Structure formats: structure tokens, C-alpha cells
Amino acid sequence: xxxxxxxxxxxxxxxxxxxxxxxxxxxxxxxxxxxxxxxxxxxxxxxxxxxxxxxxxxxxxxxxxxxxxxxxxxxxxxxxxxxxxxxxxxxxxxxxxxxxxxxxxxxxxxxxxxxxxxxxxxxxxxxxxxxxxxxxxxxxxxxxxxxxxxxxxxxxxxxxxxxxxxxxxxxxxxxxxxxxxxxxxxxxxxxxxxxxxxxxxxxxxxxxxxxxxxxxxxxxxxxxxxxxxxxxxxxxxxxxxxxxxxx
Numbered sequence: 385x386x387x388x389x390x391x392x393x394x395x396x397x398x399x400x401x402x403x404x405x406x407x408x409x410x411x412x413x414x415x416x417x418x419x420x421x422x423x424x425x426x427x428x429x430x431x432x433x434x435x436x437x438x439x440x441x442x443x444x445x446x447x448x449x450x451x452x453x454x455x456x457x458x459x460x461x462x463x464x465x466x467x468x469x470x471x472x473x474x475x476x477x478x479x480x481x482x483x484x485x486x487x488x489x490x491x492x493x494x495x496x497x498x499x500x501x502x503x504x505x506x507x508x509x510x511x512x513x514x515x516x517x518x519x520x521x522x523x524x525x526x527x528x529x530x531x532x533x534x535x536x537x538x539x540x541x542x543x544x545x546x547x548x549x550x551x552x553x554x555x556x557x558x559x560x561x562x563x564x565x566x567x568x569x570x571x572x573x574x575x576x577x578x579x580x581x582x583x584x585x586x587x588x589x590x591x592x593x594x595x596x597x598x599x600x601x602x603x604x605x606x607x608x609x610x611x612x613x614x615x616x617x618x619x620x621x622x623x624x625x626x627x628x629x630x631x
Contacts, residue, residue: 385477385511387428387444396466413449422456423449423500428509439478439512448503453488460486460505468507471519473600478515483507520598521565523630526574531625532566535597561607562631563595569616569624579614579626595630 391409394401402409402424409424425447450456464483471480483505490502518533539559543552567575581587595607609630617625 385475385479387442387509388426390474390479391424391426394467396463401463401466413447419451422452422459425449439480439510441508441510444483444505444507444509446505446507447489448486448505449500450503451500453491453501453503456501457486457488457503460503464505471517471600473602476513478512478517478600480510480512481507482509515600517600518597519600521563522594522596522598523574523578524594525596528565528567528575529570529573530565530567532564533597534562534564536562536564538562560631561609562612562629563597563607563609565626565628565630567626567628569626573626575614575626575628578611579616579628582611582614593630 388409388411391402392404406421407424408414408421409426411426411428413425414423427445427447429443429445448456448460464485467481468483469481471478473479484507486503486505488501489504492501518535521528521530521533537559538561540557542555542557544555545552565575567573569576578587582589590610592608593611595609597605597607599605607630612629612631614626614628617627619625
């Protein structure tokens with residue numbers, strides 16, 4: 385994946401975020417650039433392997449030359465807000481993005497015949513191949529905004545000895561698929577509605593829920609599950625959270 389090409393085609397809220405009619409994105413500065421365009425000069429340094437060899441970590445520095453300082457600074461901050469800590473698939477590679485707040489590096493910077501301001505945006509990207517991760521969970525068709533998603537296959541086993549053998553035989557009696565979700569507790573969320581109605585006795589305890597897990601590559605798995613437990617965690621030092629288990 386080329387980071388410059390990624391920026392050129394990046395969509396936020398369904399629209400190209402840096403349209404070529406307004407921005408020029410390169411690895412090298414263009415002294416003859418149309419002064420009506422904002423110039424993004426990308427320095428993506430040589431990456432290093434992450435711990436365990438799971439991906440390539442690459443520091444990113446973007447120099448931004450512009451005549452309209454405030455508008456461009458707001459645009460960069462919008463980019464950071466949307467992309468920081470994001471995870472997505474790009475060209476069959478798993479991309480994680482981390483950015484710092486953009487800052488003004490120079491003002492009245494002369495480039496060619498134009499006087500421009502320079503802003504700098506620093507960040508880090510991690511590119512990994514072959515990743516499979518649950519990115520979204522839907523319960524009865526409602527998207528659940530969750531911070532933790534744990535899908536588990538668990539079995540109940542029975543061990544028995546056979547003759548004079550020193551080792552027991554293991555037999556799987558039954559198996560279950562479990563899904564644990566942790567989410568911020570919000571009054572208008574579907575999980576909060578389930579929590580309240582279950583605890584008030586307004587939902588049958590044996591109700592079946594349709595669970596859909598969507599992976600980072602957009603593949604899906606659907607399960608029919610029962611609610612096993614749900615708890616509301618209130619902590620003065622943290623946001624309130626819901627912990628829920630389906631099986």
C-alpha cells in the first residue's frame with residue numbers, strides 16, 4: 385500500500401476528503417504548483433517490524449503548504465478526528481492509523497512565487513496482512529458500538545479411564561459458541577434497552593437473539609443465541625459500561 389495513493393482516494397462520510405481539484409499530494413514538493421491548491425508533502429519513513437512480526441510500523445510526517453491557514457488547519461484536524469485510531473482493510477492489507485494534533489510550523493514561507501504557511505502533521509501507520517478481526521456486531525439488526533468483542537468456542541468434556549491406561553480418554557459432551565461484548569452504557573443504545581427490560585422482567589428469559597458478526601474483510605457470520613448475563617458497570621473514574629454475554 386502506498387500511503388500517498390491512500391490519501392488521494394480516502395473517503396470520509398462518503399466523499400473524497402482531499403479532492404485533486406483542491407489538493408496536491410506528493411512525496412516531493414512541487415515548486416510550480418497552482419497557488420489555488422493546498423500542497424501535502426508526505427514523508428513516510430522506512431518502517432520497522434512490530435513486536436512479534438505482526439506488521440510494519442511506519443512513522444508519517446505530512447508537511448502542508450497553504451495560503452489559507454485557518455481553513456487548512458481545521459481540515460487537518462477533521463482528518464485526525466476521523467482517522468486517528470481507525471482500523472480498516474486497504475488493498476487487502478490491514479491498516480491502523482495514529483495521528484497527533486497538527487501544528488503551524490512556519491508562516492510567510494516563500495515557495496516559488498507564492499507565500500504560504502506550513503503546517504505539520506505527524507503520525508504512525510501499521511500495515512499488516514492476513515488479519516481477521518470482528519469490526520462490528522449487530523444484535524437483532526441493531527449495530528452495537530462496542531469496545532471489546534470476544535467470540536469463543538467452548539466445550540464441556542468428560543474424561544474416563546480405559547483399562548489400565550495411564551492417560552484418560554477425553555470425550556466432548558457438548559459445545560457452545562459464546563460472544564462477550566463490552567460497550568459504553570448509553571441510554572439510547574439497544575443493549576441498554578435489553579438490560580433494562582430483562583432486569584425488569586419484561587423480556588422472556590429464553591428469548592432468542594439474532595447475532596451478526598462482521599469481520600474486517602466484510603465477511604459475516606450469523607448466530608442464534610440466548611442472553612446468559614448482562615451487567616451495568618458504574619465507576620466514578622471511568623465511563624459506565626455494559627458487559628454482556630450471549631451463548
